Amino acid sequence: MRNLDNKVAIVTGGAQGIGAGIVDVLxxxxxxxxxxxxxxxxxxxxxxCLDQYGMNILPISEDISTSEGCLQAIENTVNHFGTVxxxxxxxxxxxNRSHIGTLADADWSDHSNVVLQAVTRLTEAALPHMKKSASPAIVNISSVTAAAVAPEQCSWSYHVSKSGLNQMTRYLACLLGEHGIRVNxxxxGLIDRSEGHKLSDSEKNQHIIRSVVPLQRAGTSKEIGDIVAFLCSDEASYLTGQILIADGGMGTK
Ligand code: NAD
Structure with a gap:
């Protein structure tokens, strides 16, 4: 299905894992x-990356935890592809798994800079271009941990920053709706990121996955990519401010 022909997407963190799955699908x-x-x-x-995808890809080496990195990323994209x-x-x-008592300042700054501030900075810089697009959309990759208290799984700063990202998603949907920009x-949940980085590679993890995921398996990067593609497409044209949970039914247990 080629329903995103000639659309220009920016994917942060797309060199590996879930991001690479999203790139592949788009x-x-x-x-x-x-x-x-x-x-x-x-x-x-x-x-x-260029060998794999050819002309339709632009790899940009920027650190989006800085405001210069975010501005440069948008500028390079627009210079190369003409729009966003x-x-x-x-x-x-x-x-990491740091919690109260062990959390370093760097954990906070890493998560707030990359998960929260980068989204704000990239959105601000992309906005003038997205306002001119016929079907603009922003998709944030959150986590089921945003709405759960599971200290054994990830750090305090990760959970809290992803919760903030969900709220930012609703907020941006509200603010940008008048420009036709949808934000979801x-x-x-538990995702097998890519070959060599599969959660389900270990016997112990397979057991955990079977006991907590009704579909009895981890999700794949491609399955997350498919949802992102749907949210970008015209099929989702009346969908904004939503957090779609992709956890194989884990939240029902
Ligand atoms: P990953 O660690 O495999 O990949 C993250 C990518 O982001 C890397 O390529 C890294 O270089 C890049 N990156 C990190 N900081 C950056 C920065 N400051 N500037 C530019 N690039 C930077 O991650 P993943 O497991 O594929 O997860 C992708 C997203 O999905 C994340 O937002 C994660 O929180 C979310 N998520 C993942 C899972 C899972 O099971 N893997 C579950 C829930 C949510």
Whole structure:
């Protein structure tokens, strides 16, 4: 299905994992994509990405935890592709399990800079271009942990920043609706990110997954990509301010 022909998407953190799955799906549906990821400071990673996708991809090596990185990412995208239709805020810092008593200042600043401030800065910089788009959309990648208290899974700053991202999603939907810009989020549960990084690689994890996920398996990056593609498409034209939970039914248990 090529329902996103010639649309221009920015995907943050698209060099690996769920972001790479999103890139794959959007490209297959005809979009052109600027991938903003610190990993493209490696020439090898950049040329592998260009080899894989060719002309429709622009790897941008910027750190979106800084305001210059965000501005540069939007400027490079517009200089190269001429516009921005979709902004997919997927990047997040590596996870840790710090909680009250062990949380370092850097945990807070990493999560608030990349999960919250970057979304604000990228949205502000992309706005003049998105306002001119015929079907603009923002999709934030949240997490089921935004609405759960599960200290054994991720850090306090991760949970709290993802909760903030959900609220930011609703807030931006409200503020940007008058420009026709739809803003939604996807909250994944347990996802097999990519080959070599599969949750379900270990026997112990497979047991946990079977006991907590009604569908009895982890999700895939492609399945998250499919939901993002739907949220960008005209099929979702009356959908905004929503947090779509993609957890294989885990929340029902
Ligand atoms: P990942 O760690 O595999 O990939 C994240 C990417 O973001 C990396 O390529 C990294 O280089 C990039 N990145 C990080 N900080 C950056 C910065 N400051 N500037 C530019 N690039 C930066 O992550 P993942 O597991 O694929 O998760 C992707 C998203 O999905 C995250 O928002 C995560 O919170 C969310 N999520 C993941 C899962 C899961 O099971 N993997 C579950 C729920 C939510």
């Amino acid at each position: 490209i297959n549906r005809g979009a052109k994509i600027a991938i903003v990821d610190m990993q493209f400071n490696s020439a090898e990673k950049t040329s592998a 239709d979709f902004l997919i805020n997927n990047a997040a810092p590596g996870r 989020a996807v909250a994944p």
